Amino acid sequence: MGRRSSGPRVTGAGMTAVAVVTGAGQGIGRAIARRLPGEGFAVALVDLDAAGLAETAKEIGDDGAQTLPVRSDLTEVRNIERTMSQVVKAWGRIDALVNNAGREVTKPFLETTEADWDAMLTINLRTVFFATQHAARAMIAGGAGGQIVNIASIAGRSGRADQAAYGAAKAGVISVTRSAALALASHGITVNAVCPGVVDTAMTRRIHDIRSRMAGISPQESLRRMVARIPLGRIASPDDVARAVAFFCSPQAQYITGQALNVCGGIEMD
Structure with a gap:
């Protein structure tokens, strides 16, 4: 169960902080979306699965938190831009972004197709890059900084014989995280990654x-x-990952950026 919020996080402008969570319709994304209201956020829930979105929104709403379900196919960059604009139009700001939407392909290396490769890089890497870009623009316009957390994977830390395309995309997420952290630091925006294991x-x-x-x-x-x-x-449970994300979105992590944190029970220790 999600934690009941002790009250909304109030920004310097006297407004509730706003988080955007992609892939919020199930699994890790749902756990993150349920955790963030306990950190004082109103949460925009983004997913292509309308039924999953509705269930997540209901669970969070039962805890008394504010939500904005947004059904969107993030594989199209124009939809990413529309999604961020919709959140800003509804709530006036974006303070945190969690790039969680993703898929995997598990196949032997020699059987991985061009379509598999393209799909993995599109949903797992391109969406992260452009969602980060468009959310960062909104954060910069708001003038109050922000937090961006990207869900990578330990598959992006070391090779997997049957997840070459997925692992390459997640390694790219870690690289984009570090590049964005450098590019956005002067705007008070932190960018970190969480690398779940199993x-x-x-x-x-x-x-x-x-x-x-x-x-x-x-x-x-x-x-x-x-x-x-x-x-x-x-x-791990989805909540194990959600707790790490919530930390990066909290004031306790305000001096941490460009990091990739393994949440894997010790499988990877680099």
Whole structure:
């Protein structure tokens, strides 16, 4: 369950702070969207899945927080611009952006197609770049700085034989995070990344279904082998990731930028 807000975060202009969360219709995005009202944010929920958006909005609304559901296909840059403009029109500002929308392709390296490659870079990297760009413009216009958090992956830290395209895109997210942190620092905008490991989501279950078929084992055995590699001995919950995102969006992280934080139970330690 999300935390009940202790009250909206009030900006210097006397207005509630506004966060935009992409991919908010399920999984990690939903957990982030539910966590941020507890940090004082009104939350714009962005996803292509209308039913998922409605469910997330209902869950957050039940906790008494403000939400703005926005159905949008972020693979089109013009839709990203429209989405950010819609949020500014509704609430007058953007203070935080969480780039969470994404997909994965799990295939052997030699079977990964041009379409797979293009899809991974479009949804996982291009959307992050242009959402960051358009949200940053709104933050600069507002004159109060802001926070941008990009959801990368430990797959972007080290290679995966069956996730070459996905891993390349997520490595790109880490690079864009660092470049944007340098470019936007003078405007008081921090940019950081969170790199989840194995998280209990529908996407992870699909990955283990695919890997189990490739290896000729059960999905349960595939998951057991993965958990055996995690020093903390369990997979993450979406809330584990959401807590890290909330930290980067909080005043406690105001002097942290350009960082990529692993939230993986110790699988990756670089």
